[in-house]
Amino acid sequence: MRIADLLEETYTALSTNKARSALTILGIVIGIASVIAMTAIGQGAQASIESSITSAGANLLYVSPGQQRGVGVSVSAGRGSAQTLTQDDATAIQSSISLVKAVEPEVSRRYQITVKGGNTNTNVIGTTDAYPDVRNTQVAEGVFISSADLQNYNRVAVLGPTTVTDLFGEGSDPLGQKIRINNMEFTVVGVTAAKGGSGFQNPDDAVYVPLTTAQRYLSGDKYVSSIAVEAVDSESMTTVQQQITDLLLQRHNISDPTLADFSVINQADIVATASSVTGTFTILLASIAGISLLVGGVGIMNMMLTNVTERTREIGLRKAIGAEESDISMQFLLESVMLTFFGGAFGIILGWILAWGVQHFGFASTKVTLETVLLAFGVSAAIGIVFGYYPARRASKMNPIVALRFE
Amino acid sequence: MIKLENITKDYSNAGETVKVLKGITFTIKDGEFVAIMGPSGSGKSTLMHVLGALDTPTGGRYFLDEHDVSSYSQKDLAHIRKDKIGFVFQAFNLLPRATVLRNVALPLIYARVPKEERDKRAREALLSTGLSEDRFEHLSNQLSGGQMQRVAIARALVTNPSLILADEPTGNLDTQTGELVLETFKKLNAKGHTIILITHERDVAEHAQRIIHIRDGLVVKEEVSKN
Known part of the structure; x- marks a missing residue:
């Protein structure tokens, strides 16, 4: 047929x-x-x-504090809350590894934020002026934290758009307004552009303050809770990861890599x-x-x-x-x-x-x-x-x- | 030319063997119009199946145009049916929701004849059965019994087979219509078609030139028709 x-x-x-x-x-x-x-x-x-994940920035590696292990004992501290990384570690990564484009150390913690007639509980991120470049974030209004703010321990804050709405209501202008974090007054100098990020951390719902200010007035110590490292390109990610590990092991005087008190995570690993x-x-x-x-x-x-x-x-x-x-x-x-x-x-x-x-x-x-x-x-x-x-x-x-x- | 030599057919049913055909021998020449007549249970349906290459005999030999069909496989039997045999059934067996032309052209589909050629040959076959042309595009279930049987005859004719095998073709028709159908067979026979008519009715059988009487699986009598 x-x-x-x-x-x-x-x-x-x-x-x-x-x-x-x-x-x-x-x-x-x-x-x-x-x-x-x-x-x-x-x-x-x-x-x-x-x-x-990728909107957080390209070619990123995250260094976070990990378990401190002694011989036979394991002092279990939750990842991120352990205090092993310092601003000096971040500076050392920046200065001694050539394939690193930028380094952004930060300290973050949730605080109650209050303004006249409003309050919210959100993530306060102490960071540096490298943040917008490394984390692929734009400033919609005002300015971001400057190096002068860092040097002078200025009490200035940049708000995420969601936080603005939470504190001041829809469509209001927060620039120049005062907010209180942990009962300390900060002046709003900028608002970041909405990224629409969802998932683990919402970059739109956060308050950014200078790292130095955060360490002095909020956390009261010299530690940072994470360091974001931007490599020059995606091919050098693995090399940079290894170099950071070696550098920090040396700086922390650890000879056995399995006892490292930090961890370096590749962004690609997180995506995978x-x-x-x-x-x-x-x-x-x-x-x-x-x-x-x-x-x-x-x-x-x-x-x-x-x-x-x-x-x-x-x-x-x-x-x-x-x-x-x-x-x-x-x-x-x-x-x-x-x-x-x-x-x-x-x-x-x-x-x-x-x-x-x-x-x-x-x-x-x-x-x-x-x-x-x-x-x-x-x-x-x-x-x-x-x-x-x-x-x-x-x-x-x-x-x-x-x-x-x-x- | 059709030649049967001592054809036997057994059926086993629940361990019991029933001999339906017990040794049938006869010859039908090309262009003959022969009736095979017998009462029900005589074995004429089984004989029809063997003649129509629907089934193979248990014993004996069946030659159809020099082909020894009795030893053929199912696939070869299908080829023989396609090329050499045209069937006309008591119940017409037309495809109900297909047009008259489509029904007639159906065997040519299996013979891989191209569409235009099929249509042309189907029309010719229908015209030779005397069905009027305005019915060709009708659905077959819109026709009367007599018309349906003429469509079925056209379908049997369309491949130009060596043998047209009609199994009680008038069984579902009234006498007058049946008469018309039998006249159609006669006309086709006059044009050279070989026709075997299987029936239990003497009146019907007498339209053929020769009558072979079957009873209990054997040929009991052969006679030349009075007509």
Whole structure:
């Protein structure tokens, strides 16, 4: 049988029972649409987490204080709260490693911030003038902390846009206003541009003050809670990571690297970890949706078996006039593949609309990729073949004599 | 030319073997119109299956145009049916939601004949059965019984087979319509088609030139029709 004739026969057979074909297709449509939508939600989450990590700046390494370990004892201090890193460590990294572009030490802690008629509890970050460059942050109004502020222990503050709203209300101008951190007065000199970052730390909800001011008036010691190091390019990240480790081990007089009282984390490692988490999340969502696709496939098989039984006499006739087993099995197989093909096509459209709707109405950000669409299409065609094979084989193996006599 | 040599067919049912055909021998020459007649249970349906290459005999030999069909595989049987045999069934067996033309052209699809050629041959076959041309585009379930059977005859003709095998073709028709259908067979036979008519009715069988009587799986009598 020629392909064109085969397609025509298939079309005629399917359009003969439109309602039934449409209902069977619906199972596949729902299955494919949910796979597309669920995968889009998972990949959307992945993309937004990755972008929030990379929006913190490019080619970054984070040095944070770690456990101090003595021989036999382990003084367990929570990462970040241990006090092992100092401003001098940051200066040493900057001056002795050539592949380092910028270094930004910071000390951060949550404080209650009060103004006349408002208060909030947020992260106060003591940092240097390197912050905007290293952390990829723009200043929307006013200025950022200057080197003069650092030298003079000025009590100035730069606010994140969310903090501005929390303290002063929507659309107000905070420049020149006084805020109180830990009962100490600071003057607002700038507001950062919104980054829309989400996830672990929200850069929009923070108060930035000079590092030196923070150390003197807020924490009262010389330690920093982390050092962000920007490498000159992405290729030198690994080298810089190793050099920082060596330098700090030497500075802290530690000979055994496993006893290091700090850790150096590559931004790429964080992205990779987050990606693997969201990847698992995507697979989980897609497998749940996949079950509905499987149910749709069983529906196809059910319909095709009914079809074969109903059309027993037709099969008998076709065999009597010369159809071979392969002609019959191809015809029925093509019918099921055609059903899943159309189901897949409509499912992709519906899934796309769903994904768009989820994003448009603000439930979650979504991302439909070409791979997902192709995969969904391939899976639906495969379902047609897998679930259509048995009914098609059953039809092709029918004895024409018995089939012709079938009432 | 059709030649049956001592054809036997056994069926085993629940461990019991039933001999349906017990040694049938006859010859039908090209261009003949022969009726095979017998009561129900005589084995004429089984004989029809063997003649139509739908089934192989248990023993004996069946030659169709010098091909020894009796030893063919299922696949080869399908080829023989496609090339050499046209069937007309009691229940017409048309595809209900397909047009008349499509029904008639169906065997040509399996013979891989191109579409224009199919249409042309289907029209010719339909015209030779006397169905009026304004019915060609109708769906087959919109036709009367007599019209349906003529469509079925056209379908049997369209591949220009060596043998047209009609199994009780008038069984579902009233006498008058049945008569018209039998006249159609006669006309086709006059044009040179070989026709085997299987029936249990003497009136029907008498339209053929020769009648072979079957009873209990054996040929009991052969006679030349009075017509």
